[in-house]
Amino acid sequence: MEKSCCSSVFKLSRLVTVFMVPLFVIFVIVSIVTFHKFYSLRLLEDSCTDRFRVGGGGGYADFDVRALSERIQDALQRIVTLQEKLQSNVEKMDKSKQLRDQKISGSEFRQFLEEEVIQELYEAQIRLRLIRMPKAQLNDSFTVEDPLINFFAVEELRKYVSSKQTRRPGVSGMNQTYNSIGHACVLMKKQLEDYMQYDIGSYCADDWDLGQKLILGGCDPLPMRRCLARAPRIYQSPFPINESLWKLPDDRNVRWSKYQCRSFSCLQKKRVQFDMDTEKLKWVTVTNTTSTRLRGEFSITDVLSVKPEGEIRIGIDISVGSTGTFGARMKEKNVTIITTALNSDAPFSETISLRGLIPLYVSTNTRLPLFDNTMDLIHTSELLDGGWMDLKAMDFVLFDWDRVLRPGGLLWIDMFFCDKKEIDEFMYLFLQFSYRKHKWVLSPKSKDQIYLSALLEKTPRSL
Numbered sequence: 001m002e003k004s005c006c007s008s009v010f011k012l013s014r015l016v017t018v019f020m021v022p023l024f025v026i027f028v029i030v031s032i033v034t035f036h037k038f039y040s041l042r043l044l045e046d047s048c049t050d051r052f053r054v055g056g057g058g059g060y061a062d063f064d065v066r067a068l069s070e071r072i073q074d075a076l077q078r079i080v081t082l083q084e085k086l087q088s089n090v091e092k093m094d095k096s097k098q099l100r101d102q103k104i105s106g107s108e109f110r111q112f113l114e115e116e117v118i119q120e121l122y123e124a125q126i127r128l129r130l131i132r133m134p135k136a137q138l139n140d141s142f143t144v145e146d147p148l149i150n151f152f153a154v155e156e157l158r159k160y161v162s163s164k165q166t167r168r169p170g171v172s173g174m175n176q177t178y179n180s181i182g183h184a185c186v187l188m189k190k191q192l193e194d195y196m197q198y199d200i201g202s203y204c205a206d207d208w209d210l211g212q213k214l215i216l217g218g219c220d221p222l223p224m225r226r227c228l229a230r231a232p233r234i235y236q237s238p239f240p241i242n243e244s245l246w247k248l249p250d251d252r253n254v255r256w257s258k259y260q261c262r263s264f265s266c267l268q269k270k271r272v273q274f275d276m277d278t279e280k281l282k283w284v285t286v287t288n289t290t291s292t293r294l295r296g297e298f299s300i301t302d303v304l305s306v307k308p309e310g311e312i313r314i315g316i317d318i319s320v321g322s323t324g325t326f327g328a329r330m331k332e333k334n335v336t337i338i339t340t341a342l343n344s345d346a347p348f349s350e351t352i353s354l355r356g357l358i359p360l361y362v363s364t365n366t367r368l369p370l371f372d373n374t375m376d377l378i379h380t381s382e383l384l385d386g387g388w389m390d391l392k393a394m395d396f397v398l399f400d401w402d403r404v405l406r407p408g409g410l411l412w413i414d415m416f417f418c419d420k421k422e423i424d425e426f427m428y429l430f431l432q433f434s435y436r437k438h439k440w441v442l443s444p445k446s447k448d449q450i451y452l453s454a455l456l457e458k459t460p461r462s463l
């Protein structure tokens with residue numbers, strides 16, 4: 001008697017365990033799923049009130065709201081089904097002869113199921129439902145937001161930084177993407193908001209200089225804008241290429257309002273880079289002279305001759321205050337050069353393009369928009385001069401150049417200068433890539449300063 005009693009209690013507890021294990025698993029799944037639902041509901045709400053707050057489909061990152069909601073419905077349904085099944089079992093037990101014939105009393109079992117199983121399940125379900133409900137307690141800190149969205153008040157800027165759903169899976173396979181701005185933009189919030197304050201489709205303010213200030217301050221990339229950029233009032237067709245390379249452009253093709261000079265003839269007097277007669281002498285003939293300035297000046301012919309003819313075809317000239325003369329000379333050698341330029345106190349970008357060359361409006365704050373191992377040549381002059389740049393920043397820049405330069409490509413450091421006592425540090429930076437040295441010339445600039453010119457070749461990397 002006792003034995004059979006004990007065995008039925010054992011059977012009962014096994015039965016309950018069999019019930020409880022899947023129940024517990026479901027409970028865990030439902031808890032997790034519901035907690036996510038709690039977030040996603042919040043997201044959906046937001047997307048109704050502000051469609052730019054989250055992606056149009058109500059998704060955030062890997063969040064698929066519809067699938068989630070279906071899973072929750074499914075899980076809830078399973079709990080309900082289970083509860084009903086248990087309940088019907090309890091009812092069956094009430095009636096079943098066989099069960100009553102067992103030594104454990106049916107009422108005992110019924111009570112057990114009702115109290116320990118059904119009640120528990122019911123409680124769990126109620127709790128889960130409660131978790132989904134309490135919208136009143138919701139607080140913005142739970143909202144998953146696009147980065148920076150609430151940092152900016154200007155609507156156009158908010159639209160720009162918010163995520164965008166792709167309408168079809170794009171090349172990248174990404175379903176949503178972001179327009180990017182440089183993180184330092186947050187430090188220049190006021191200026192950036194001014195910059196993004198415009199009526200969509202109307203003319204932009206004449207504020208390219210503000211944009212440049214932002215870029216130089218590290219707000220780079222700068223947001224795109226949906227306003228019409230101002231142009232010179234009367235734009236003249238550029239000169240044909242056989243003339244444009246060595247001729248100062250038409251004054252009417254530049255907006256002068258932000259410069260001290262208001263014409264190219266003014267610039268020609270004030271800035272040596274705009275004097276085409278002087279520019280024509282650069283990199284062409286290296287006169288043997290006592291002038292120390294010229295000692296480290298290599299000619300383009302000499303440089304190109306270190307490689308088989310025609311092997312250097314494309315390159316980038318990263319210089320400050322260049323009007324594109326290097327590119328022009330290289331063009332005559334059938335080498336295509338991209339010239340980086342910012343419009344620092346003079347319309348460098350326009351000048352380069354009006355000469356028929358390619359200007360690239362980038363600062364040293366960002367990675368070059370070029371893929372790895374693509375350039376045959378990197379030429380730099382005046383950019384790093386005087387060693388003004390922080391050494392770590394410069395190191396990042398040099399590594400980026402190394403990335404872009406193809407194996408066998410040339411790095412031409414053209415008349416870099418710095419303080420004599422700092423030369424070792426810079427030499428270390430330039431030499432750390434173990435490039436092959438074709439030319440390496442140190443020459444004094446003044447009592448305290450020194451020039452370094454170098455022609456280095458990136459060596460193959462077989463890894």
Ligand SMILES: *[C@@H]1O[C@H](CO)[C@@H](O)[C@H](O)[C@H]1NC(C)=O
Pocket residue numbers: 139140141
């Ligand atoms: C949200 O909660 C945080 C801390 O729990 C509180 O500091 C903040 O003021 C709340 N925000 C709103 C909008 O209630």
Ligand SMILES: *[C@@H]1O[C@H](CO)[C@@H](O)[C@H](O)[C@H]1NC(C)=O
Pocket residue numbers: 062169173174175
């Ligand atoms: C994009 O959405 C499709 C269809 O919903 C999905 O199959 C795919 O995994 C998603 N891709 C990413 C990167 O989220």
Ligand SMILES: *[C@@H]1O[C@H](CO)[C@@H](O)[C@H](O)[C@H]1NC(C)=O
Pocket residue numbers: 240242243
């Ligand atoms: C440039 O080319 C055009 C058309 O081939 C020609 O008419 C013109 O005279 C050339 N100009 C110069 C300076 O060679």
Ligand SMILES: *[C@@H]1O[C@H](CO)[C@@H](O)[C@H](O)[C@H]1NC(C)=O
Pocket residue numbers: 286287288
């Ligand atoms: C310049 O001087 C070097 C040696 O000092 C000489 O080899 C070279 O031929 C000279 N070049 C010219 C153009 O006179």
Ligand SMILES: *[C@@H]1O[C@H](CO)[C@@H](O)[C@H](O)[C@H]1NC(C)=O
Pocket residue numbers: 332333334
């Ligand atoms: C550049 O290319 C043109 C056309 O192919 C050719 O006539 C000219 O000789 C080339 N110039 C140089 C310097 O190789």
